[in-house]
Amino acid sequence: MKVPPLWLAPMEGITDRSFRKLAVETNPNCIGAVCTEFVRITQPPLSVEKLRSELGNKFEGPMHGLQLMGNNPQMLAASAQNAAEAGADFVDLNFGCPAPRVLQHCAGSALLDDPPEMEKLISAVVQSCSVPVTAKIRAGGNDDSKLKEIAQRVEGAGASALCVHGRLRSETYSDPCNWNRIRKVVQATSIPVIGNGGIEKHTDIAQMKKETGCAAVMIGRAALSNPWIFSGETPAxxxxxxxxxxxxxxxxxxxxxxxxxxxxxxxxxxxxxxxxxxxxxxxxxxxxxxxxxxxxxxxxx
The missing domain is CATH 1.10.1200 (Non-ribosomal Peptide Synthetase Peptidyl Carrier Protein; Chain A)
Structure with a gap:
């Protein structure tokens, strides 16, 4: 998988198709990948038609990903292949969402506490899916002691790239984002690492790459607070x-x-x-x- 240098992060309640397309148009030739809001997978697997509606009509420019979240290997794997058939260029697995309602269902960042189970989920999806599979994580639950193991298990499961948000599940957006955690993942793995978190202005993009060695940068909330952050333009x-x-x-x-x-x-x-x-x-x-x-x-x- 060729990893573009700039990604628009999947964000619940924000990155529907209308926002994704507008972000790309606002920053011409800048955003290389976009992704849907997370789609929760339970039972049965989601149909091609349902996933196609989540993806929406693809537009010219970036790679288009569908983000899935769940804890059942068979359901995730089947839904991922359906996502590929629906037109997704890649499937992203959400292991970073810290929302309590997600944790109650043992999904999202809850899997950070069980790296072997996370590896099992990713492996099942990779083996069944005809497009590249990526994973998005936070740096840990209450600490980052398992971060290296998590990263290496993601790689071992066959993921094409790993996006690392530098905060822990227990940390809020008011807490500083620790880019050193992203650097540790870069050093521990050989797959492309996408850095995420703490980007507030355009110059932060180059700074994150310099400090962490990450292959790409994913921007989330700042894409809404500063719609021109990818290009660096400062409009009136x-x-x-x-x-x-x-x-x-x-x-x-x-x-x-x-x-x-x-x-x-x-x-x-x-x-x-x-x-x-x-x-x-x-x-x-x-x-x-x-x-x-x-x-x-x-x-x-």
């Missing part, structure tokens, strides 16, 4: 407002309900404002109290 405020308008239009075109579109628009404004990427004339609180799209844009000034 009007361009940012136009981006928000385009985002709204794309969501509506994709069939989002007005309340859902408004919620995601507020989320984008909040991310951009908190990252000091969007100056708000009337303050953030007024924006978030908006009950309609028209009120929101009026509050932006």
């Amino acid at each position: 405020r009007q361009r940012k407002l136009e981006w928000l308008t385009t985002y709204l239009t794309r969501m509506e075109e994709s069939g989002a309900l007005p309340t859902q579109a408004l919620g995601r628009l507020k989320q984008a404004v909040k991310y951009m404002a908190n990252a000091k990427q969007l100056e708000l004339t009337n303050g953030l609180a007024l924006c978030l109290r908006s009950s309609t799209q028209e009120e929101l844009f009026e509050s932006l000034g």
Whole structure:
């Protein structure tokens, strides 16, 4: 698998097809891979039709991945092959989600506590899937003592690449991201390592590569707080407002309900404002109290 240098991270509640396409268009010739929000696999395996709807129509430019999450080897393996038949260029396995509701089902980052079981899951998917399989992890549960073992088991299971988020499951986004953990994985494995976490500005991309030796960088929340982070462009405020308008239009075109579109628009404004990427004339609180799209844009000034 040829690993492109820049990836858009899969993010629940954000990276639907409309956002993925807009991110690529906002950063021409920059983003080499995009991925769906995670798709939870239980029983039975998800059909080709269901997975095709999750993937959406592919657009020109990046590789398109489907991210799956589960703890049943047979169900994951069958769903992964269906994902390939649905058109996915690669299948990504989620072992990083720290959400309590995910942990309760022994999925996502819960598997970090059981490296042999994680290896078993990856191996089952690799053996059944006709496209490359990647894995995304956090650096550990409550500590990083198993990180080297996890990384080597991911490689041993046949994964084509490994994305490492430098925080632990127990750490929040307010905690600093430890890039040294990413460097340790680079040193412990021979497959491409994709660094993730702690990217806040365009220059951080090169800095992460320099400090860790990672083959590629995956950007998550910063792609929403600073939509131009991949290219490094610094547009004027009007361009940012136009981006928000385009985002709204794309969501509506994709069939989002007005309340859902408004919620995601507020989320984008909040991310951009908190990252000091969007100056708000009337303050953030007024924006978030908006009950309609028209009120929101009026509050932006």
